[in-house]
Amino acid sequence: MTEQSLRWAVNDAWVLTWRNLTVWRRVPAYLVFTIVQPTIFTLLFRFVFGGAIPVAIPGGYVNYLLPGVIGQTAAFATMATAISLAIEAQKGVIDRLRVMPIARSAVLLGRLAADGFRMLVTLLVIIAVGYAVGFRFSGGVGAALGMIALAEAFGLALCCVSMFIGLALRQEEAVQAFGLIWLFPLTFVSSAFVPVQSMPGWLQAFAVNQPVTHVINALRALALGDTRVTPMGDNLWLSIVWIAAIVAVFMPLAVRAYKRVS
Amino acid sequence: MTAPTNAGDKAIVVEGLRKSFGKVEALRGIDFAVQRGTVLGVLGPNGAGKTTAVRILTTLLQPDAGRAFVEDHDVVREAAAVRNVIGLAGQSTAIVDELTGHENLEMVGRLHHLTRTQARARAGDLLAQFDLEDAADRAAKTYSGGMLRRLDLAASLVAHPAVLFLDEPTTGLDPRSRLAMWDVIRTLVAGGTTLLLTTQYLDEADELADDIIVIDHGQVIAEGTAEELKGRIGGDVVEFTVPDRSRIDDAIAAIDTLGEGDPVLDRHRGQVAIRVGSRGSEALVETVRRLDAAGVESAGLSLRRPSLDDVFLALTGHAAAAVADEVTA
Ligand SMILES: Nc1ncnc2c1ncn2[C@@H]1O[C@H](COP(=O)(O)OP(=O)(O)OP(=O)(O)O)[C@@H](O)[C@H]1O
Ligand SMILES: [Mg+2]
Numbered sequence: 001m002t003e004q005s006l007r008w009a010v011n012d013a014w015v016l017t018w019r020n021l022t023v024w025r026r027v028p029a030y031l032v033f034t035i036v037q038p039t040i041f042t043l044l045f046r047f048v049f050g051g052a053i054p055v056a057i058p059g060g061y062v063n064y065l066l067p068g069v070i071g072q073t074a075a076f077a078t079m080a081t082a083i084s085l086a087i088e089a090q091k092g093v094i095d096r097l098r099v100m101p102i103a104r105s106a107v108l109l110g111r112l113a114a115d116g117f118r119m120l121v122t123l124l125v126i127i128a129v130g131y132a133v134g135f136r137f138s139g140g141v142g143a144a145l146g147m148i149a150l151a152e153a154f155g156l157a158l159c160c161v162s163m164f165i166g167l168a169l170r171q172e173e174a175v176q177a178f179g180l181i182w183l184f185p186l187t188f189v190s191s192a193f194v195p196v197q198s199m200p201g202w203l204q205a206f207a208v209n210q211p212v213t214h215v216i217n218a219l220r221a222l223a224l225g226d227t228r229v230t231p232m233g234d235n236l237w238l239s240i241v242w243i244a245a246i247v248a249v250f251m252p253l254a255v256r257a258y259k260r261v262s
Numbered sequence: 263m264t265a266p267t268n269a270g271d272k273a274i275v276v277e278g279l280r281k282s283f284g285k286v287e288a289l290r291g292i293d294f295a296v297q298r299g300t301v302l303g304v305l306g307p308n309g310a311g312k313t314t315a316v317r318i319l320t321t322l323l324q325p326d327a328g329r330a331f332v333e334d335h336d337v338v339r340e341a342a343a344v345r346n347v348i349g350l351a352g353q354s355t356a357i358v359d360e361l362t363g364h365e366n367l368e369m370v371g372r373l374h375h376l377t378r379t380q381a382r383a384r385a386g387d388l389l390a391q392f393d394l395e396d397a398a399d400r401a402a403k404t405y406s407g408g409m410l411r412r413l414d415l416a417a418s419l420v421a422h423p424a425v426l427f428l429d430e431p432t433t434g435l436d437p438r439s440r441l442a443m444w445d446v447i448r449t450l451v452a453g454g455t456t457l458l459l460t461t462q463y464l465d466e467a468d469e470l471a472d473d474i475i476v477i478d479h480g481q482v483i484a485e486g487t488a489e490e491l492k493g494r495i496g497g498d499v500v501e502f503t504v505p506d507r508s509r510i511d512d513a514i515a516a517i518d519t520l521g522e523g524d525p526v527l528d529r530h531r532g533q534v535a536i537r538v539g540s541r542g543s544e545a546l547v548e549t550v551r552r553l554d555a556a557g558v559e560s561a562g563l564s565l566r567r568p569s570l571d572d573v574f575l576a577l578t579g580h581a582a583a584a585v586a587d588e589v590t591a
Contacts, residue, residue, distance in 0.1 A: 008375060011375065093357075
């Protein structure tokens, strides 16, 4: 790739990022919905279910909960990615972009950048909500920033999965239904809301070894400190391996689906 | 770049193009060429293969067999070069509903690597040209159907394409918007753009196209200028119904020698149609006179331009609607 074509590729991705962000800005309802759901989850688990879930960590359940909600929020935010792309493929918008002499990567990168930014805003809002109901970081500023970065990286990796799903299914309803099928088990059958030790053995086997659990355990260790009750252990590097693996598998699949949209 | 049959004055050359989707043969080997600076009308009913052909020519779809060149570039092997010289508008839309008309065009300009200033200026010019200045700063989702089509067409013109593809640009528009669209297209063509236009309406192809190809079931079944085709179709049609079914045969006998070819009778509706070439109004008066002389009462006497149905009847011996039925059957 020459320097010139690299510059155009950056330009094209940026123009489409701007376009996607402008749409979010024009329709605040999109952003509000992305934020309302995790806010409700935070309040629900903090005040309704939380009392019944015994965890022995300093600060109580709210400190256990928030990294879990953050992990789930990053995952759920990618639903919107899949839906937007499915709608654009269905309406023919993507076709029309493909007819223009733009970089092949631009549509996907523009989507990733805009949705990544929106995800970051959502994560920060949820942390603020958490602070309002008693959550506190206790591992230092660096670790807190690390938590946000890890959640964001994980969310972006899942964005690749969602881009693939959106472009492969190309139907809003199908994407919505399918999103629930993979995101619900992954995020609920994990350490997000309850300690996995409370699950039956067969389910525990899945919960302990799936990426969401590793990521949320790592988020927790970053948020609350690498202590006996929230140990980092292997979770950080396992999270990074999972993130890299998900991107390595699903980015090419998304690119292939993009080329085949018709 | 090997385009042996592609003489320098052709903007589009298509040779033996085939494309199947599973068991559906959308294109069964079509050939045609478009002279630079002219308009080709591709006429055909639903499912004929028009969009498939346009998608292949605009690099969105790979053909199973055959070759196609746009401005001497192979659409498969030199897709990037083709994308530099084409514009596409029609059945799909490039418009983002939440952005304003101006923002939409500016975005397309930036994607074509104009500077911000150039992109803004170009957007302004196009909005003026397409009579959208008043709506320039409104979100596109507030536009009417006709305005959206115009905006979409404007978007396809941002980079001054040498070859423009319009896939059914007026389908779904009301008659007034349709006429406005025709005007816009005529202006474009006067500026020297080569245009490939697909349509289901003969009158549209007639108005806008220099040459017409008729496709049906993925094959070219006729080609020529509008005049030549209309010659084959037989020009205008006089139509009337006979309320008293028992007098239908008398009516037919009365007008039998009036037109070109035999009158076509729909016995069920009591409707008679006869092709009268270019002698429209004269034949209309004559019909009235003869029916009167024969003492046959008629209703709904009218003169109309040939429709796509008539084209199909003349070219294939079956109606376009029947074609559609066959396809779905
Ligand atoms: N992606 C696809 N998958 C399966 N079949 C397809 C696909 N695209 C087109 N077809 C089929 O190919 C045939 C030709 O379709 P095409 O869209 O080219 O017709 P058309 O002439 O543009 O029709 P219309 O006037 O309805 O737009 C149809 O039978 C259609 O169902
Ligand atoms: Mg079509």
